Amino acid sequence: RGMGFETAKHLARLGMHVVIDSFLHIIPKLKEHTDLLFAYVDLTCLKSVRQFAQTFQNRGLPLHVLVNNAGTMMLPERRTEDGFEFHFALNYLGHFLLTNLLLDTLKRSGRQGRCSRVVNMSSATHYAGVVQMDDLNLRNSYTSLGAYAQSKLALVLFTYYLQEQLAAGGFPVTASAVDPGMVNTPLYDNLWSIAQALKKPVAKILFRTPAQGASISVYAAAASELEGVGGCYLYNGHRKQSSDTSYDSELQAELWKKSCELVGLQEA
Numbered sequence: 001r002g003m004g005f006e007t008a009k010h011l012a013r014l015g016m017h018v019v020i021d022s023f024l025h026i027i028p029k030l031k032e033h034t035d036l037l038f039a040y041v042d043l044t045c046l047k048s049v050r051q052f053a054q055t056f057q058n059r060g061l062p063l064h065v066l067v068n069n070a071g072t073m074m075l076p077e078r079r080t081e082d083g084f085e086f087h088f089a090l091n092y093l094g095h096f097l098l099t100n101l102l103l104d105t106l107k108r109s110g111r112q113g114r115c116s117r118v119v120n121m122s123s124a125t126h127y128a129g130v131v132q133m134d135d136l137n138l139r140n141s142y143t144s145l146g147a148y149a150q151s152k153l154a155l156v157l158f159t160y161y162l163q164e165q166l167a168a169g170g171f172p173v174t175a176s177a178v179d180p181g182m183v184n185t186p187l188y189d190n191l192w193s194i195a196q197a198l199k200k201p202v203a204k205i206l207f208r209t210p211a212q213g214a215s216i217s218v219y220a221a222a223a224s225e226l227e228g229v230g231g232c233y234l235y236n237g238h239r240k241q242s243s244d245t246s247y248d249s250e251l252q253a254e255l256w257k258k259s260c261e262l263v264g265l266q267e268a
Contacts, residue, residue, distance in 0.1 A: 003121070003180060004069040006214035007221075011065070014222055019056065021070065043070050043094030044080040046263055053101035062109035063102055065221045067119045068095035068155075073148040077138075084262070085137040087144075091151035095120065096158055097263040103173070110172030115228050118162065118175040119220040120155045122233070127243045129153030133254060136262075154255060156233065156242050161252035163231035174230030177242070178220050180213035 008020045019037045041052035056063075071091045080089045099118055110116035129149035132138060138147055159177040166173045220226065220234055233242035245251065260267040 003214040063105045074144045087147040087151040092154040115172045122177040123152040126152035156246040176232040179235040
């Protein structure tokens with residue numbers, strides 16, 4: 001639903017063969033698109049992510065674009081079955097694991113002049129983010145906004161470090177982060193009832209539609225002018241400076257190493 005639903009539609013219209021993680025209720029809405037495959041993955045569950053990656057690899061399909069879109073925000077404190085803070089797991093750690101499990105397929109699918117692409121959905125909220133390396137699950141001090149901001153900053157840090165590794169290895173894959181702006185999607189369903197009531201009239205005037213928000217993901221996934229260009233933070237179809245913290249190379253490397261430990265990957 002939301003931007004993921006719109007992104008899948010637009011990529012299919014561009015002629016891409018799209019594999020979408022989806023709930024059954026949206027399949028009828030997309031049935032006119034014959035180039036869509038539906039598969040289940042729970043990004044808050046590491047076992048489910050591994051199963052999905054294996055299922056995809058068993059299909060023997062190439063992978064030219066990976067859009068890490070799924071996310072949530074403003075949830076009260078809760079843990080996943082693996083014991084991770086929910087925003088951190090869904091918005092970042094599941095995408096980190098999935099990308100790494102599919103990285104070899106992305107490398108094999110790309111070629112010079114037609115690189116594969118990884119697109120990570122971040123948010124302007126990352127500017128307020130602080131990555132608590134000694135307490136990534138925020139057990140000592142939890143706020144829903146702080147948890148969301150941390151997860152989105154983690155995605156940008158991950159994007160830049162991944163791009164650096166890909167470029168150093170000469171692999172035909174690029175990675176970029178995108179910011180869709182304020183979009184009227186079900187993400188805001190978790191706001192308090194009063195906040196939701198105040199948001200509705202404002203959203204009609206100031207917020208983007210899901211289709212408008214998805215346009216930045218589609219741009220990052222398909223624009224010819226971005227061929228071979230990675231390590232970008234994209235907003236409104238343009239490159240933009242992300243937060244100062246996101247360019248901290250030591251923090252990028254530290255988060256990568258810790259994330260590998262958390263998901264059980266051997267650090268490359």
